[in-house]
Amino acid sequence: MRQLDFSSLQTTAPLLGDSSGFSGGFPGDFSAAPSFEVPVTDDFDGFQKEARDMVKSKKGTTTLAFIFKDGVMVAADSRASMGGYISSQSVKKIIEINPYMLGTMAGGAADCQFWHRNLGIKCRLHELANKRRISVTGASKLLANILYSYRGMGLSVGTMIAGWDETGPGLYYVDSEGGRLKGMRFSVGSGSPYAYGVLDNGYRYDMSVEEASELARRAIYHATFRDGASGGVASVYHVGPNGWKKLSGDDVGELHYEYYPVTPETVEQEMVEVGAA
Amino acid sequence: MTKQHANWSPYDNNGGSVVAIAGADYCVVAADTRMSTGYSILTRGYSKISKLADKAYMASSGFQADVKALQKHLSAKHSIYQHQHNKQMSCPAMAQLLSNTLYFKRFFPYYAFNVLGGLDTEGKGCVFTYDAVGSYERVGYSAQGSGSTLIMPFLDNQLKSPSPLLLPAVDAVTPLSEGEAIDLVKTVFASATERDIYTGDRLEITVLNANGTRTEFMELRKD
Numbered sequence: 131m132r133q134l135d136f137s138s139l140q141t142t143a144p145l146l147g148d149s150s151g152f153s154g155g156f157p158g159d160f161s162a163a164p165s166f167e168v169p170v171t172d173d174f175d176g177f178q179k180e181a182r183d184m185v186k187s188k189k190g191t192t193t194l195a196f197i198f199k200d201g202v203m204v205a206a207d208s209r210a211s212m213g214g215y216i217s218s219q220s221v222k223k224i225i226e227i228n229p230y231m232l233g234t235m236a237g238g239a240a241d242c243q244f245w246h247r248n249l250g251i252k253c254r255l256h257e258l259a260n261k262r263r264i265s266v267t268g269a270s271k272l273l274a275n276i277l278y279s280y281r282g283m284g285l286s287v288g289t290m291i292a293g294w295d296e297t298g299p300g301l302y303y304v305d306s307e308g309g310r311l312k313g314m315r316f317s318v319g320s321g322s323p324y325a326y327g328v329l330d331n332g333y334r335y336d337m338s339v340e341e342a343s344e345l346a347r348r349a350i351y352h353a354t355f356r357d358g359a360s361g362g363v364a365s366v367y368h369v370g371p372n373g374w375k376k377l378s379g380d381d382v383g384e385l386h387y388e389y390y391p392v393t394p395e396t397v398e399q400e401m402v403e404v405g406a407a
Numbered sequence: 408m409t410k411q412h413a414n415w416s417p418y419d420n421n422g423g424s425v426v427a428i429a430g431a432d433y434c435v436v437a438a439d440t441r442m443s444t445g446y447s448i449l450t451r452g453y454s455k456i457s458k459l460a461d462k463a464y465m466a467s468s469g470f471q472a473d474v475k476a477l478q479k480h481l482s483a484k485h486s487i488y489q490h491q492h493n494k495q496m497s498c499p500a501m502a503q504l505l506s507n508t509l510y511f512k513r514f515f516p517y518y519a520f521n522v523l524g525g526l527d528t529e530g531k532g533c534v535f536t537y538d539a540v541g542s543y544e545r546v547g548y549s550a551q552g553s554g555s556t557l558i559m560p561f562l563d564n565q566l567k568s569p570s571p572l573l574l575p576a577v578d579a580v581t582p583l584s585e586g587e588a589i590d591l592v593k594t595v596f597a598s599a600t601e602r603d604i605y606t607g608d609r610l611e612i613t614v615l616n617a618n619g620t621r622t623e624f625m626e627l628r629k630d
Contacts, residue, residue: 169515173413180416181516208572215556218536218544220570239542244510283514363572379574 164248178284190359192321192350193223193234194329195290195301197314198337202292202299202369204232205346207321207354207382208362210239219362228253230373231269231293236319237286237306245287249273266293266300270310278308288318294369321353321360328352339368343377351389354382418470418518419444422605423455424554425466426592427524428566429532429547433585433616436524437592438466439554439600439627441608451608451629460485463501463525464613464620468552469539470518477517480508498525502535502543509541516540520551526615545571554599554606561595585616593625600627 171177193206206223209216223235225246233249235242252272256264264272270291277287287306294300303311303318315333317325328349337345343366350364365379425438438455441448456466457478465481467474484504488496496504502523509517516539523535536549547568550558569577583591592612600607610625 164511166511166514171413173411176410176412178514181514208570212538217538218546220546220572221544222572238540240506240510240513240538240540243506243542244513285513363570365572365574376574379570379572381570381573 181284190321190357191223191236191319192317192325192353192357192360193236193290193319194315194317194322194325194346194349195234195292196316196329196333196342196346197299197301198333198335198342200337200339200342200368200370201294202232202301203342203346203366204234204290204292204369204374205350205364205366206234207350207360207364209354209360211359216361221362222365224365224367226374227269227291227293228263230263230295230369231266231291232367232369232374233273234290234292234318236288241285241287241306242289245273245276245285246289248276263295265295265297266291266302267295267297267312269293270300270302270304274304274308274310277304277306281306281308290316290318292369294371294373299369317349317353319353319360321350321357324353324356325349339370339377343368347378347380347385348389351382351385355386419472420469420518420553421449421471422553423468424550424552424558424596424599424603424606425455425468425520425522426550426558426562426595427466427522427534427536427548428562428583428588428592429524429534430583430585430588432526432530432532433588433614434464434524434526434532434534435585435588435592435612435614436464436466436522437596437610437612438468438552439596439606439608439610441606442471443605446604448608454611456611456613458620459501459505459523460496460498460525461620462527462615463496463498463523464615465505465521465523466551467519467521469520473517474519477508477519477521481505484508497528498523498533498535499527499545501525502533502545505535505537506541506543509537509539513540520555522549522551524613524615526617530617532615550595552606554596554603557599557602558595561598562591565591585614589614589623596625596627 190211195204208221210218210221225233227233227250233246253264285306289304291302303316332345346366354360363379364382366377367374368377422443423439427436440452442450442453459465459481521537527533535543537543548562548566596610607627610627612623
């Protein structure tokens with residue numbers, strides 16, 4: 131009798147107090163979630179809070195993605211902040227999972243980087259096992275299930291999975307609380323309210339690729355203008371039937387002067403330099 | 408019932424600053440040698456730089472016990488790699504390994520703030536900068552540690568290169584020569600020593616280029 135394979139349904143989240151020796155090596159079995167050492171302590175939550183505060187690489191961010199008639203447009207800023215200190219202005223927040231799927235990064239940088247890479251591995255294994263590409267629905271579900279199994283442990287991930295599969299363009303929002311939403315338009319991060327304002331106002335389903343990319347760029351620009359935790363370079367990607375393509379990467383400081391050029395004003399009285407006394 | 412709190416912390420911060428700068432065909436990795444705890448100095452001659460592979464050097468500030476454990480772990484992994492592949496790990500490969508190693512302790516992190524410096528497979532300088540749980544990025548220069556907020560703005564001023572995210576791409580090679588980069592590092596540490604109590608004593612500079620690796624020292628203020 132044929133054995134049914136339930137391996138993908140089994141959760142492999144670490145149990146509290148599971149110290150399975152030195153699990154810091156690469157897991158040989160990529161279809162299971164990596165196992166993590168967990169500190170043995172009475173006050174796990176307090177310890178996690180302290181550890182999180184120590185790491186504190188909270189990223190203020192603006193990321194957005196929307197579906198329109200020609201595919202999916204994905205855009206993000208590139209600033210990483212640790213408290214009030216800008217730790218980087220060149221973070222890649224749009225992650226290339228594979229040539230036809232993108233993920234956006236918001237929340238903890240390491241969490242997003244690691245789990246997106248893990249998702250890329252899983253998607254590739256799916257292709258090898260099933261001889262066809264994974265759907266956006268499937269990929270987002272894989273990620274959501276993993277994040278759900280770590281729910282409550284302090285992961286911070288707010289991501290959008292955007293891609294083009296057999297059913298056409300797909301866009302899902304997935305977060306570390308275990309939420310997974312299908313939708314046409316999302317923005318995630320501290321700058322998202324500002325981005326939504328511009329995005330919702332200018333959105334039409336029948337935009338061309340040029341119009342859609344300009345809308346995405348403007349929305350990111352306006353978010354970086356008003357949100358101190360967003361800035362750097364506004365990157366815009368388009369996902370079409372042949373995969374994704376990066377359309378633009380513009381420094382938002384320069385975009386400001388492009389959108390609002392400085393007009394020389396007539397000066398009534400100019401200040402003149404006084405010679406040193 | 409009030410929540411119980413632990414009466415000890417597994418972490419300590421031993422202070423110090425680390426810097427790495429990548430050039431067209433060289434890489435400079437530097438760190439001060441002061442190790443502190445609280446307001447006390449434990450030693451003035453502790454090296455924060457460790458060789459992970461021929462072309463990959465790591466400098467780490469933070470909790471030196473965790474740094475030591477991390478160095479040992481990476482060194483063991485590198486040994487296995489050499490046995491299996493009959494060659495040294497490249498700097499970008501070591502960068503990914505370090506990131507994964509840090510992330511596998513996501514729920515009990517290594518209190519280590521690292522920069523990895525070396526030469527990539529084409530011989531160009533590369534620097535990778537990390538946070539404590541493994542998020543990383545290839546950059547042209549970086550500073551970590553207690554003096555990083557003093558050092559980074561100065562490096563931005565002198566070395567700021569166009570972001571790799573710009574499209575159309577702008578080539579981002581640090582314009583400095585090897586000698587100029589070393590002078591810059593010395594200047595930067597001298598300044599950081601003035602204003603950061605945890606940075607000082609002596610500066611260790613490791614330089615990697617096509618001819619190999621060399622190490623220089625410079626005295627810093629000891630107060």
